[in-house]
Amino acid sequence: MSSDSRPAESGQSVPAPVGSGPSTSAPAGAGPSDSVEAGRVRPTIGRGEKVRTAVLAATLAELAEMRYAALTVDAVARRAGVHKTTVYRRWKDKDGLIVDALAGQIAAEIPIPDTGTVEGDLRLLARGLAAWLRGPSGAAVLAVMLSEAAQAPGIAEARARIFHDRLRRAEPVITRAVERGELPAGIDPGAVIRAVAAPLYFCVLITAEPVDDEAADRSVTAALAAARNGGLG
Amino acid sequence: MSSDSRPAESGQSVPAPVGSGPSTSAPAGAGPSDSVEAGRVRPTIGRGEKVRTAVLAATLAELAEMRYAALTVDAVARRAGVHKTTVYRRWKDKDGLIVDALAGQIAAEIPIPDTGTVEGDLRLLARGLAAWLRGPSGAAVLAVMLSEAAQAPGIAEARARIFHDRLRRAEPVITRAVERGELPAGIDPGAVIRAVAAPLYFCVLITAEPVDDEAADRSVTAALAAARNGGLG
Numbered sequence: 001m002s003s004d005s006r007p008a009e010s011g012q013s014v015p016a017p018v019g020s021g022p023s024t025s026a027p028a029g030a031g032p033s034d035s036v037e038a039g040r041v042r043p044t045i046g047r048g049e050k051v052r053t054a055v056l057a058a059t060l061a062e063l064a065e066m067r068y069a070a071l072t073v074d075a076v077a078r079r080a081g082v083h084k085t086t087v088y089r090r091w092k093d094k095d096g097l098i099v100d101a102l103a104g105q106i107a108a109e110i111p112i113p114d115t116g117t118v119e120g121d122l123r124l125l126a127r128g129l130a131a132w133l134r135g136p137s138g139a140a141v142l143a144v145m146l147s148e149a150a151q152a153p154g155i156a157e158a159r160a161r162i163f164h165d166r167l168r169r170a171e172p173v174i175t176r177a178v179e180r181g182e183l184p185a186g187i188d189p190g191a192v193i194r195a196v197a198a199p200l201y202f203c204v205l206i207t208a209e210p211v212d213d214e215a216a217d218r219s220v221t222a223a224l225a226a227a228r229n230g231g232l233g
Numbered sequence: 234m235s236s237d238s239r240p241a242e243s244g245q246s247v248p249a250p251v252g253s254g255p256s257t258s259a260p261a262g263a264g265p266s267d268s269v270e271a272g273r274v275r276p277t278i279g280r281g282e283k284v285r286t287a288v289l290a291a292t293l294a295e296l297a298e299m300r301y302a303a304l305t306v307d308a309v310a311r312r313a314g315v316h317k318t319t320v321y322r323r324w325k326d327k328d329g330l331i332v333d334a335l336a337g338q339i340a341a342e343i344p345i346p347d348t349g350t351v352e353g354d355l356r357l358l359a360r361g362l363a364a365w366l367r368g369p370s371g372a373a374v375l376a377v378m379l380s381e382a383a384q385a386p387g388i389a390e391a392r393a394r395i396f397h398d399r400l401r402r403a404e405p406v407i408t409r410a411v412e413r414g415e416l417p418a419g420i421d422p423g424a425v426i427r428a429v430a431a432p433l434y435f436c437v438l439i440t441a442e443p444v445d446d447e448a449a450d451r452s453v454t455a456a457l458a459a460a461r462n463g464g465l466g
Contacts, residue, residue, distance in 0.1 A: 146438065159441065160442075163439050164440065195432070195455055198431040198434070199427065202430065205379065205434065206392065206430075207393055222428060225458070225463055225464020225465070226456070226458040229459070229462035230458055
């Protein structure tokens with residue numbers, strides 16, 4: 001709960017030296033050099049965040065243009081206007097980069113609501129997810145995630161990490177509901193969030209039924225009915 | 234409900250002349266020729282079913298070896314040991330063939346139970362689906378269905394048809410439960426079946442969590458709790 005929005009960075013909140021062009025020859029891979037750099041207090045913190053944003057945006061742009069298998073860290077670095085070593089200093093590999101880029105995009109497009117009621121929160125959450133799933137971002141993410149799942153070993157794990165992170169972030173909606181007495185105390189917050197999300201993915205991926213506000217509301221009604229009747233933990 | 238297990242054959246229950254080697258020169262495409270052939274009462278009915286079985290098995294074998302895009306009716310016919318025109322007499326195109334082959338495989342591997350209680354039926358159904366999803370058949374079907382979805386326009390529709398057919402076949406489990414007074418009368422049978430299936434697909438496709446008997450039982454518990462609490466229609 002206390003982690004920030006950078007699941008793949010493994011605590012490297014220190015900005016890398018930025019603007020590193022071809023002259024930068026720092027070794028690839030995150031390591032002890034980060035703590036050395038942490039000693040320098042310089043106005044590069046804002047630039048570090050800019051590099052991070054540029055690299056993640058470049059990753060999404062590359063993903064949108066080519067399939068997962070064809071994406072390279074070289075191409076991402078070129079598009080972001082940074083040196084490859086700058087990317088490797090922050091992300092271990094291509095998979096870590098993609099997980100971070102997609103997780104960030106999902107977090108930005110589907111905020112976690114706090115309306116004061118569990119039904120209000122879950123409806124906003126479900127409608128946000130439905131809109132994302134039927135929109136271009138969701139379609140692109142799912143296409144990357146699923147189309148290459150069989151070929152790329154890293155992607156199945158990456159997908160699971162992104163969605164677990166996402167589900168975990170939504171759980172406060174349920175813990176607040178329990179605190180307000182809207183849902184029974186023994187409930188499994190993750191199970192409720194999954195029960196809201198699963199039917200919407202099912203519509204998109206399997207039955208090809210519309211994923212609209214109505215579908216979102218139906219999944220909330222069903223999940224709350226189950227939750228209140230002891231069906232979810 | 235009254236249809237048989239051949240959703241793609243559009244009523245062509247008349248067997249085609251079988252054993253048609255290279256000498257058979259009947260025109261491709263199903264049509265009036267079928268009713269002409271229906272006039273001949275010959276012992277080819279069993280052989281017609283054998284051809285059908287051989288062609289569908291050849292389709293699954295071809296699908297397992299190559300991606301959807303690379304599958305051809307020619308290769309299926311060659312593998313089944315029949316002439317291409319024999320295939321085209323029964324199936325309009327490659328998509329119809331694949332839908333029929335996959336739907337048949339799913340029906341064979343996940344039977345619809347009738348144990349006498351809705352909980353017993355749904356548990357068997359959910360455990361059967363879970364076993365299929367984590368087994369080689371389910372993995373192969375999902376890989377075909379999802380990996381080519383973006384490229385092949387026919388496949389998204391085919392997928393929806395297979396799963397709608399499948400959901401519809403399972404609905405008697407719920408209508409029988411309503412008749413026995415186990416579930417409220419106003420319930421939507423399709424919604425209950427979807428509520429059982431969706432979390433299992435979600436585990437396999439998104440969260441990469443185990444799809445075991447426990448996951449199956451959890452989805453049944455949640456679906457029944459929702460159904461009995463007015464959450465599913």
